[in-house]
Every structure is written in C-alpha cells, then in structure tokens.
Amino acid sequence: MATMKDIARLAQVSTSTVSHVINNSRFVSDEIRDKVLAVVRELNYTPSALARSLKIKETKTIGMLVTASANPFFAEVLRSVERYCHRHQYNLILSYTDGDGERLQRNLETLIRKQVDGLILMCAESHWQLNDDISQRLQLPMVMLDWWPTALNADKVHENSEYGGYLATKTLIDAGHRDIAIITGSFKKSLALNRLNGYQTALSQAGIPFRQDRVFESHFDIVSGIESMQQILRLDPRPSAVFACSDTIAIGAYQAVWRAGLQVGKDISIIGYDNIELAQYLSPPLTTIHQSKNNLAKQAVEMLLARIKNPQLPYRTLTLEPHLVWRESVALRGVKGFVVTVS
Incomplete structure (x- = not known):
C-alpha cells in the first residue's frame, strides 16, 4: 500500500x-x-482515515445508543439523525441494546474503542435503569433525545410534552367530548407525567372534574394500547373519547375497538401523539399531536457538533413545540363553528 x-x-x-x-x-x-x-x-x-483521526484526535464519527423499541417514532428519528450526520460529513454508528444493561455496557465499550467523537442517547424503555458503572463511563460529549433514565452531563432536546397533552385534550373538549379517558406511558418517564398534567389542565380549564378511573397507565406500545382500550370499553358509562399518549398506543386502541365490533370516529373517538407516518394510513386516519422527528434530530446533531467543537459550552436544554394534525378519528358531538387546520 x-x-x-x-x-x-x-x-x-x-x-x-x-x-x-x-x-x-x-x-x-x-x-x-x-x-x-x-x-x-x-x-x-x-x-488513511484511521491515521488522520489518531493525529487530529477526531474520527468524524458519532455513536447513537438506542435502548430498543418497536415504536416507529424512534425509527423515524433515527433516519433523520443519520441524514443530518451525513450532511455534516459525519458517520453514524448505531447501537441497539434491546433493553439489556450488559449489552449496553459492551456496546458502550465498543463505541469508546472506536473513538467516536460524541454520543446521542435515546431511551425507549421506561422500566429499565442504568447502573452507576455505565453512567460513569459516559464521559463523551453527549445529547439526550426525548428522555434518559439517569441524570447526565449532557445537552438535551425534547418536546413540550405538557403542552402537547393539553392540546390533545383541549381538541377533544372543543369537539364536544366531556368524558375523556387517557392511556399514558409509564409514569417513570417524565414525558408521560407531563402529558397527563396537560390533560388535567385542559379538563380543569373546561370545568370538567378529573377522574382517576379515566387514567390508564401503560407503556408506549401497541399491546398496552389493546389492553388499556379493552378496559375502557368495559367502563359504564363508556367514555366518548380517548387520548392515547402515543400513536403506537392508538394503534393498539384501534385494534381493541375493531375486535369489539365498534368503529373509531363513530362509536368512540381517539387522538394520538407523535404523528408517525403510519397514522395517516389508519382507518379512519388518526388525529394526532405532531412532534417533528426531523427537527428533533437536526437540533440534536447540531448541538452535539457544537459540544464536540467546544466542550466548555454551558449545557443546554432545547424544547420544541408540538402542534395538532386533524384527521377523521375524532367525532364532533353537537358543536358548531369548530375549526381546525387540516394537515
């Protein structure tokens, strides 16, 4: 050579x-x-890229640790992260842990050996915790996306989940619904609690009493949506609307409604959260709260590159604002002059 x-x-x-x-x-x-x-x-x-990286102590490589999830939201974020890494001439090394702490330890050691310039962290599992040893090893420039189970010295990018929960619930109230159930993620996740807080605020502003029996704590996945909606459908009286705190929960809720011989948007209304690509293709198309996966990824990559170039920058938290995407899964109940921006 x-x-x-x-x-x-x-x-x-x-x-x-x-x-x-x-x-x-x-x-x-x-x-x-x-x-x-x-x-x-x-x-x-x-x-030789290796020789150059050893000389300048820069590999032009970013590692991304994802704890694993079947939620399409994470796949859409990942796709955007890779796109923005490419635009900045960085390579992305993706590491899935499948919810396994030992696997995370091994994958983290691999990323350190590969001398990645920084890490993007995205946790999908609310029931999983890091041990102290792993936390101490995370000393690279880092950005946390959405949520991470332990406190770290890292920049953070997340969405205003409390406002999103408020917006989802207010949309159902404005559409004429007053008996509204909510299917949340695990309360170990701050964003699940934030969306519940937004739900409670919207009810309070409308003068609707908060009912604990209308709150169903679960996980952000399809199976939890099925199980929780089956419980909701057994309630007497049955709520006229459900706020599913993720689109994956909403997909499971659709399945439960279908199994019961009922129809979403007619017998019961559902609003989701995330606006994954699949949401527009459900039957009926899902009304949901949109959080921009593309902007989430863009900000994460740019914040990490800024941290790599200047490690002494003060740590920052960036909050992105969600918005409503109206489709046909929410029925209007005796309201006039209800106007939304259709997306």
Missing part, C-alpha cells in the same frame, strides 16, 4: 508538501500540486 513517503520520493518533494496537497492545509504552487496529484493517481493512493 502506497504511503506519503512513496509519493514524496516519486514526486521529488517533501512529505510535508504531500500532506499539504492532500489535506489542502497550506498553499502549494499549481505546478507542485499537479505533480503530486499525478503520483497520487498513479499509485492509487487513499489517505
């Missing part, structure tokens, strides 16, 4: 001149540059 020394010998220049030509790090006359590049082409020389 050809080296810079080989190029320098054949081009009759110094190795430092070859380096300046290849890395475009200093002015070199056109005559010398053309001479060096001709030898580069002749020898089919490819610079």
Whole structure:
C-alpha cells in the first residue's frame, strides 16, 4: 500500500508538501500540486482515515445508543439523525441494546474503542435503569433525545410534552367530548407525567372534574394500547373519547375497538401523539399531536457538533413545540363553528 513517503520520493518533494496537497492545509504552487496529484493517481493512493483521526484526535464519527423499541417514532428519528450526520460529513454508528444493561455496557465499550467523537442517547424503555458503572463511563460529549433514565452531563432536546397533552385534550373538549379517558406511558418517564398534567389542565380549564378511573397507565406500545382500550370499553358509562399518549398506543386502541365490533370516529373517538407516518394510513386516519422527528434530530446533531467543537459550552436544554394534525378519528358531538387546520 502506497504511503506519503512513496509519493514524496516519486514526486521529488517533501512529505510535508504531500500532506499539504492532500489535506489542502497550506498553499502549494499549481505546478507542485499537479505533480503530486499525478503520483497520487498513479499509485492509487487513499489517505488513511484511521491515521488522520489518531493525529487530529477526531474520527468524524458519532455513536447513537438506542435502548430498543418497536415504536416507529424512534425509527423515524433515527433516519433523520443519520441524514443530518451525513450532511455534516459525519458517520453514524448505531447501537441497539434491546433493553439489556450488559449489552449496553459492551456496546458502550465498543463505541469508546472506536473513538467516536460524541454520543446521542435515546431511551425507549421506561422500566429499565442504568447502573452507576455505565453512567460513569459516559464521559463523551453527549445529547439526550426525548428522555434518559439517569441524570447526565449532557445537552438535551425534547418536546413540550405538557403542552402537547393539553392540546390533545383541549381538541377533544372543543369537539364536544366531556368524558375523556387517557392511556399514558409509564409514569417513570417524565414525558408521560407531563402529558397527563396537560390533560388535567385542559379538563380543569373546561370545568370538567378529573377522574382517576379515566387514567390508564401503560407503556408506549401497541399491546398496552389493546389492553388499556379493552378496559375502557368495559367502563359504564363508556367514555366518548380517548387520548392515547402515543400513536403506537392508538394503534393498539384501534385494534381493541375493531375486535369489539365498534368503529373509531363513530362509536368512540381517539387522538394520538407523535404523528408517525403510519397514522395517516389508519382507518379512519388518526388525529394526532405532531412532534417533528426531523427537527428533533437536526437540533440534536447540531448541538452535539457544537459540544464536540467546544466542550466548555454551558449545557443546554432545547424544547420544541408540538402542534395538532386533524384527521377523521375524532367525532364532533353537537358543536358548531369548530375549526381546525387540516394537515
């Protein structure tokens, strides 16, 4: 394999001149540059990314730890993260842990050995906790997306989940519903509690009493949506509407309604949260709260790159605002002048 020394010998220049030509790090006359590049082409020389990274202590690589989830929300975020890494000429190494702490330890050690420049952390599992040893190993520049089970010195990007919960519930109230159940994620997750708080605020503002028997704590997955909706359908009286705190919960709720021989948007209304791509293709299409996966990823990558370049920056928390996407899963109950922006 050809080296810079080989190029320098054949081009009759110094190795430092070859380096300046290849890395475009200093002015070199056109005559010398053309001479060096001709030898580069002749020898089919490819610079060693590893050697360069060891020299400048930068690998142009970002690691992303995801604890694993079947929730399409995370796949959509991941796709956007990779796109923005590519735009900034960074490679992305994805590490799934499948909810296994030992696997996380091994994957983390692998990322450290690969000398990633920084980490993006995204936790999907509310029932899973990090041990102290793992937390102490996380000393790289980091950004936490959405939620992480332990406190870390890291920048954070999340959405205003309390406002999102408020907006979802207020939409159902404005559509004429007053008996509204809510299916949450685990209360170990702050965003689940935040969405519940938003639900309670909207009820309070409308003068609707909060009822604990209308709150169903579960997980952000389809199975939990099925099980919780089955319980809701057995209530007497049955709520006219349900706020599913994720679109995956809503998908499970749809399945339970269908199994009961009922119809979403007619017999019971459902509003979701996240606006995953699949939401628009449900029958009927799902009304939901949109949080921008693309913007979440963009901000995370840009905050991490800023942290890599300047580790002394104060830690920041960025909050993104959600908005309503109205579709056909919510019935209007005796209201007039109800206007929404259809997306």
